[in-house]
Amino acid sequence: MSELKNLAQSVQKALEELFERTTIPSQVKEAMWYSVSAGGKRLRPALMLLFCRAFGGQDADAMPYACAMEMIHTYSLIHDDLPAMDNDDLRRGRPTCHKVYGEGMALLAGDGLLNFAYETMISAAKQSPVRGIRAMDEIACGAGVTGMIAGQCMDLSNERGNADYATEDVHRAKTGAMIRAACTAGAILGGADEEGIAAAACYGEKLGLAFQITDDILDVTGDEAKLGKPIGSDERNEKQTYVGLYGLEKARELAAQVTAEAIEALAAIDGDTQVLSSIAQSMLEREA
Amino acid sequence: MSELKNLAQSVQKALEELFERTTIPSQVKEAMWYSVSAGGKRLRPALMLLFCRAFGGQDADAMPYACAMEMIHTYSLIHDDLPAMDNDDLRRGRPTCHKVYGEGMALLAGDGLLNFAYETMISAAKQSPVRGIRAMDEIACGAGVTGMIAGQCMDLSNERGNADYATEDVHRAKTGAMIRAACTAGAILGGADEEGIAAAACYGEKLGLAFQITDDILDVTGDEAKLGKPIGSDERNEKQTYVGLYGLEKARELAAQVTAEAIEALAAIDGDTQVLSSIAQSMLEREA
Numbered sequence: 148m149s150e151l152k153n154l155a156q157s158v159q160k161a162l163e164e165l166f167e168r169t170t171i172p173s174q175v176k177e178a179m180w181y182s183v184s185a186g187g188k189r190l191r192p193a194l195m196l197l198f199c200r201a202f203g204g205q206d207a208d209a210m211p212y213a214c215a216m217e218m219i220h221t222y223s224l225i226h227d228d229l230p231a232m233d234n235d236d237l238r239r240g241r242p243t244c245h246k247v248y249g250e251g252m253a254l255l256a257g258d259g260l261l262n263f264a265y266e267t268m269i270s271a272a273k274q275s276p277v278r279g280i281r282a283m284d285e286i287a288c289g290a291g292v293t294g295m296i297a298g299q300c301m302d303l304s305n306e307r308g309n310a311d312y313a314t315e316d317v318h319r320a321k322t323g324a325m326i327r328a329a330c331t332a333g334a335i336l337g338g339a340d341e342e343g344i345a346a347a348a349c350y351g352e353k354l355g356l357a358f359q360i361t362d363d364i365l366d367v368t369g370d371e372a373k374l375g376k377p378i379g380s381d382e383r384n385e386k387q388t389y390v391g392l393y394g395l396e397k398a399r400e401l402a403a404q405v406t407a408e409a410i411e412a413l414a415a416i417d418g419d420t421q422v423l424s425s426i427a428q429s430m431l432e433r434e435a
Numbered sequence: 436m437s438e439l440k441n442l443a444q445s446v447q448k449a450l451e452e453l454f455e456r457t458t459i460p461s462q463v464k465e466a467m468w469y470s471v472s473a474g475g476k477r478l479r480p481a482l483m484l485l486f487c488r489a490f491g492g493q494d495a496d497a498m499p500y501a502c503a504m505e506m507i508h509t510y511s512l513i514h515d516d517l518p519a520m521d522n523d524d525l526r527r528g529r530p531t532c533h534k535v536y537g538e539g540m541a542l543l544a545g546d547g548l549l550n551f552a553y554e555t556m557i558s559a560a561k562q563s564p565v566r567g568i569r570a571m572d573e574i575a576c577g578a579g580v581t582g583m584i585a586g587q588c589m590d591l592s593n594e595r596g597n598a599d600y601a602t603e604d605v606h607r608a609k610t611g612a613m614i615r616a617a618c619t620a621g622a623i624l625g626g627a628d629e630e631g632i633a634a635a636a637c638y639g640e641k642l643g644l645a646f647q648i649t650d651d652i653l654d655v656t657g658d659e660a661k662l663g664k665p666i667g668s669d670e671r672n673e674k675q676t677y678v679g680l681y682g683l684e685k686a687r688e689l690a691a692q693v694t695a696e697a698i699e700a701l702a703a704i705d706g707d708t709q710v711l712s713s714i715a716q717s718m719l720e721r722e723a
Contacts, residue, residue: 169580169581170581171580171581171585172580172585172588172589172592172598172600174588174591174592174597174598175580175584175585175588176580179580222546226542226543226546229519229542231517231519231537231538231539231541231542232539232542249519249595250518250519251519251520251591251595252588252591253519254514254517254519254520254542255514255584255587255588255591257546258510258514258545258546258549258584259579259580259584259588261546261549261550262549262575262578262579262580262584263579263580265553265571265575265579266572266575266576266579266580269568269571269572269575270572272568273568273569273572276564276565276568277564279568280557280560280561280564280567280568281561283553283557284554284557284558284561287550287553287554287557288554290550291547291550291551291553291554292457292459292460292463292464292467292547292550292551292554293457293458293459296463296543296546296547296550297459297460297463299543300460300462300463300540300543300547301460303462303539303540303543304460304462307537309462310460310462312460
């Protein structure tokens with residue numbers, strides 16, 4: 148989808164400018180940039196910018212928060228890949244951060260990205276304190292110990308056999324909370340009313356669920372070259388997945404159903420939601 | 436000093452309430468609380484509360500930020516102690532977080548504390564957006580890739596022989612930036628004008644420097660039982676220190692001089708700065 152590519156390029160450019168104008172010790176800056184510039188789909192910042200637009204906001208209103216969102220996403224990947232967690236050597240087809248820069252520097256690069264995300268948002272919030280604080284609140288809760296970090300913790304505890312959290316709960320926290328936050332924060336920064344914010348939240352929740360189910364399906368049926376990572380890792384790690392839980396066919400049905408619900412939620416929004424609708428559809432059909 | 440003990444208790448109580456009312460998966464919550472409740476002097480939150488008071492603010496105005504400051508400090512210790520960094524087994528006389536909960540959970544506990552610190556501040560900033568954002572800005576910059584994380588990175592690079600950052604620069608970033616931020620954020624939350632904020636910054640910078648020089652001295656002359664950690668680790672790790680740089684006697688003189696400068700900076704403040712003055716003096720004379 149060309150609009151998603153345009154948005155990814157805008158985010159990349161904004162991230163470059165942010166790194167260029169900040170004085171960071173060279174080793175950690177290089178490690179941070181290595182991971183954050185590796186890219187991927189830039190789904191979260193794109194969702195944020197699109198919801199901001201849908202409620203009449205300018206890209207500039209949401210861009211610092213979109214960059215922060217991507218930095219938080221990247222920090223979580225760097226820490227997740229560490230030997231103490233998933234111990235992955237490859238990410239997005241390249242060696243992981245700690246394989247290139249060492250574990251200590253990768254740890255600091257992750258910490259640095261998380262904190263830099265907040266520095267960036269706090270600085271932007273000076274322009275529009277009330278909306279800024281509310282958007283940061285959504286993002287911080289999505290990223291935190293009741294959101295993404297909670298999900299990582301549940302995942303780790305399940306893997307170690309210390310707990311038995313349900314697949315749905317793990318995914319809702321680990322992946323869903325940040326996708327939802329990208330949507331709600333974008334709506335807030337664009338000036339949405341409460342009904343609009345609720346519609347964004349609903350779309351985000353359903354999309355996050357569809358995204359995770361599709362991830363699980365691709366880990367079974369995907370093409371390693373397209374994915375840029377080995378398939379079958381969930382089964383090897385004895386991870387609970389939607390495919391494991393419901394079987395492949397039912398998992399596909401479920402993904403299609405929640406995608407349709409995500410698209411339905413957009414009906415409550417007056418502005419242009421065509422690209423958001425296409426994103427939901429294409430997430431369902433993606434191969435990587 | 437009894438007032439410092441009172442302040443430490445207030446902070447402990449506020450942290451307890453914060454953890455009690457937040458739903459966090461039990462394993463990571465336990466690991467976070469294990470480290471954050473271990474206490475120590477609570478110097479940073481105490482400084483914040485005292486500067487807030489000195490400019491006429493209430494403790495309640497600064498308490499969420501003081502808790503956040505302590506959580507950020509604790510996260511940095513947990514990550515610093517990990518095998519990928521300093522690989523320390525003891526902290527404050529107890530086994531380090533990763534020795535008790537494993538490396539993966541300690542990593543997440545650190546991430547969780549850093550993010551929870553921002554969640555706590557952002558939530559508090561809703562009450563007083565302009566001051567809140569400015570205080571968060573000071574804290575985020577102090578904690579980040581131009582502050583504390585920069586210092587940790589310079590430290591790590593020096594140890595690995597990849598760089599040769601000057602002792603002063605490392606310490607100013609690693610320890611000084613957060614102590615300075617505690618002071619300036621406290622002043623901002625208490626309603627200080629620009630002159631007051633500058634005085635708080637000056638006190639914080641000098642105190643941070645005195646604190647680090649004294650730390651270096653204690654690593655040579657200290658009592659392991661009182662410190663709760665082995666001495667001589669700087670020399671073993673070939674770390675640049677003020678003692679190594681200037682010798683013991685000159686390092687002591689330097690600590691006394693910057694302490695006097697910290698106390699002088701308080702003269703510009705109309706409110707009660709007696710305890711802040713005593714803290715500076717007692718930091719110089721501390722044994723742990």
